[in-house]
Amino acid sequence: MAEPEGLLDIDNLSVSFRTPRGDLQALRNVSLKMGKGEIVGVIGESGCGKSTLINSIIGLLPANTCALSGHIRFAGEDIVGMADRDLRRLRGERITTIFQDPMTALNPVLSIGTQMTAIQYRRNSSPREKQRRTVEFLEKVRMPDAEKRLGQYPHQFSGGMRQRICIAMALLTEPDLLIADEPTTALDATLEVQVIRLLRELQRDIGCSVLFISHHLGAVAELCERVAIMYAGEVVEQGSVRDIFRDPRHPYTRKLLECDPGRILELRAVMPTIGGDLPDLVHIPKGCIFRERCPDRFERCSERPPVETIRAGHRAACHKARELANP
Amino acid sequence: MKPLLTVNDVTIRFPAANRLAARLSGQPRFIEAVAGVSFALEAGKTYALVGESGSGKTTLARAIVGLVPTHGGRIEFNGERISGLSENRLRRVRREIAMIFQDPLGSLSPRLKVRSTLAEPFTVHGETAGIERKIIALLEDVGLPAHFAERYPHQLSGGQARRVAVARALALRPKLVIADEPTAGLDVSIQGEVLNLLRDLQAKFGTTFLMISHNLNVVRHVADRMAVMYLGRIVEEGNTAAIFAAPRHRYTRALLSANLKPDPDHSAPLIEVEGETPSLLKRPSGCEFHPRCIFSLAVCKQQAPKEQIDAGHRFSCHNPG
Numbered sequence: 001m002a003e004p005e006g007l008l009d010i011d012n013l014s015v016s017f018r019t020p021r022g023d024l025q026a027l028r029n030v031s032l033k034m035g036k037g038e039i040v041g042v043i044g045e046s047g048c049g050k051s052t053l054i055n056s057i058i059g060l061l062p063a064n065t066c067a068l069s070g071h072i073r074f075a076g077e078d079i080v081g082m083a084d085r086d087l088r089r090l091r092g093e094r095i096t097t098i099f100q101d102p103m104t105a106l107n108p109v110l111s112i113g114t115q116m117t118a119i120q121y122r123r124n125s126s127p128r129e130k131q132r133r134t135v136e137f138l139e140k141v142r143m144p145d146a147e148k149r150l151g152q153y154p155h156q157f158s159g160g161m162r163q164r165i166c167i168a169m170a171l172l173t174e175p176d177l178l179i180a181d182e183p184t185t186a187l188d189a190t191l192e193v194q195v196i197r198l199l200r201e202l203q204r205d206i207g208c209s210v211l212f213i214s215h216h217l218g219a220v221a222e223l224c225e226r227v228a229i230m231y232a233g234e235v236v237e238q239g240s241v242r243d244i245f246r247d248p249r250h251p252y253t254r255k256l257l258e259c260d261p262g263r264i265l266e267l268r269a270v271m272p273t274i275g276g277d278l279p280d281l282v283h284i285p286k287g288c289i290f291r292e293r294c295p296d297r298f299e300r301c302s303e304r305p306p307v308e309t310i311r312a313g314h315r316a317a318c319h320k321a322r323e324l325a326n327p
Numbered sequence: 328m329k330p331l332l333t334v335n336d337v338t339i340r341f342p343a344a345n346r347l348a349a350r351l352s353g354q355p356r357f358i359e360a361v362a363g364v365s366f367a368l369e370a371g372k373t374y375a376l377v378g379e380s381g382s383g384k385t386t387l388a389r390a391i392v393g394l395v396p397t398h399g400g401r402i403e404f405n406g407e408r409i410s411g412l413s414e415n416r417l418r419r420v421r422r423e424i425a426m427i428f429q430d431p432l433g434s435l436s437p438r439l440k441v442r443s444t445l446a447e448p449f450t451v452h453g454e455t456a457g458i459e460r461k462i463i464a465l466l467e468d469v470g471l472p473a474h475f476a477e478r479y480p481h482q483l484s485g486g487q488a489r490r491v492a493v494a495r496a497l498a499l500r501p502k503l504v505i506a507d508e509p510t511a512g513l514d515v516s517i518q519g520e521v522l523n524l525l526r527d528l529q530a531k532f533g534t535t536f537l538m539i540s541h542n543l544n545v546v547r548h549v550a551d552r553m554a555v556m557y558l559g560r561i562v563e564e565g566n567t568a569a570i571f572a573a574p575r576h577r578y579t580r581a582l583l584s585a586n587l588k589p590d591p592d593h594s595a596p597l598i599e600v601e602g603e604t605p606s607l608l609k610r611p612s613g614c615e616f617h618p619r620c621i622f623s624l625a626v627c628k629q630q631a632p633k634e635q636i637d638a639g640h641r642f643s644c645h646n647p648g
Contacts, residue, residue, distance in 0.1 A: 045514035218587030271519035
């Protein structure tokens with residue numbers, strides 16, 4: 001699958017944090033490209049480095065970051081090593097974010113109208129014009145009686161409505177990149193479907209790229225075109241959603257898909273699991289990062305696996321990637 | 328076979344937040360979080376309560392363990408009425424009914440070591456003989472090594488905290504365990520571990536489970552029977568396999584279709600629900616699902632549907648599928 005014109009190019013990104021036990025290597029050699037207008041999913045379980053990846057892109061790594069290498073090129077500019085001044089120009093304007101919990105993302109003591117007008121401080125327009133734009137975007141996310149509700153506070157809205165407000169706020173600046181960090185995890189199933197549809201519609205409308213972080217395989221399959229699978233700080237496999245879901249080549253991807261009860265059609269007494277624990281990221285084991293838990297491991301796994309290209313755009317970091325084809 | 332637990336026409340009310348304003352505006356002074364719910368649980372089986380936020384699942388579960396008073400109806404456990412019992416008499420019943428709370432870390436005291444958390448059920452019920460041995464045995468039951476007794480909750484992963492919560496619930500070998508969202512917030516690989524653990528314990532001790540979940544994929548695999556709740560009422564109830572194969576209530580159908588398939592070729596669901604769950608203070612007329620239902624008829628607005636029973640499968644819908 002051809003990759004469209006580039007917007008974000010994460011190239012060999014590594015990030016470490018200083019901890020009392022030693023340096024924790026949270027991300028190692030992560031490479032991921034995103035095209036303009038593309039929706040890319042990132043799937044991974046707790047501790048896989050999803051949050052560190054997002055924080056790297058928006059330049060908000062914590063103070064105990066002790067090593068940062070590689071490049072994050074956003075529309076040609078490298079975010080790694082960028083001055084705070086320049087970062088502030090991107091963040092909240094060209095790159096915006098929506099988070100899992102819409103209640104903590106909104107300011108509880110300001111009305112939504114005030115918050116949404118305030119974040120338009122960069123625009124040279126009159127307060128009236130900013131308010132008009134606020135209403136326009138609330139209507140875009142299908143808020144009923146948007147104009148009347150400007151004076152209301154976050155606690156007066158339901159969870160689904162709050163997440164819609166967050167989406168409206170994130171799109172107000174018509175960003176180039178929207179990072180959606182588990183935006184539907186806190187929502188009920190019927191609302192999740194509504195929010196995913198809404199995201200897709202608005203993405204088409206505004207033309208931004210979306211980086212959609214989720215552990216819900218169903219939501220990724222519904223929304224995304226391409227997907228990257230992360231494990232313990234590495235991207236172990238990436239490709240089109242169809243290739244990854246139909247013909248996964250990394251044993252971790254295969255296990256993850258196997259464990260999802262939504263993909264198990266016949267009723268099972270015993271649910272599949274991935275045995276073992278995440279490796280210690282302070283003392284990174286030699287060779288393949290998934291080796292300890294891998295059902296397909298063999299001698300060569302003590303060497304670091306190459307990134308094999310299975311087909312255009314589909315890559316997996318496994319010695320057996322070429323053999324592990326689905327029948 | 329006599330059911331282990333029967334819930335018969337149970338209603339649970341809470342006072343509305345602003346009672347004076349409610350009285351002046353003619354709104355009800357109470358909200359009915361659970362409104363006339365009936366179901367029965369067979370011993371040794373797993374029963375699932377399904378529904379979205381605010382449907383009353385957790386409130387109902389809390390009423391069964393006596394944490395919330397009921398305002399109507401009757402809850403019977405083992406043939407004995409347990410709703411409306413005094414605190415004192417409830418204590419004896421609580422030995423037999425345990426609860427696994429939704430947030431495993433939040434339900435463990437941050438200042439207590441796992442050992443003390445697991446010792447508590449025994450000390451409360453005065454069974455302190457051989458307590459050390461019992462704690463180690465419990466850890467073993469849930470697949471944790473004995474040295475975990477010395478850990479504090481913050482030293483546990485999400486999956487391990489869930490195991491400790493399960494161990495605490497099982498301490499007194501209860502007949503009924505109520506598990507409120509036992510897999511919520513867990514990674515898929517660990518979800519399976521927790522579900523397998525519950526199933527193993529059921530096989531070993533014959534425990535009956537009442538599981539509250541909004542994860543339909545999980546419910547399909549583990550529950551023998553299920554009830555779908557909407558605005559505090561059961562709208563459909565029956566055999567899990569039968570409901571998944573042929574849901575009758577339109578809300579159940581919508582809920583099942585909103586369950587996104589992890590399959591890129593299985594695109595968007597066909598049946599949709601519009602909008603969000605209405606407030607319990609402003610219950611819609613007739614069938615309470617009608618404002619969101621794309622199959623609603625004129626009658627749905629005016630008349631609450633009567634419950635129909637078809638081979639042990641109950642549902643309340645004017646225009647069933």
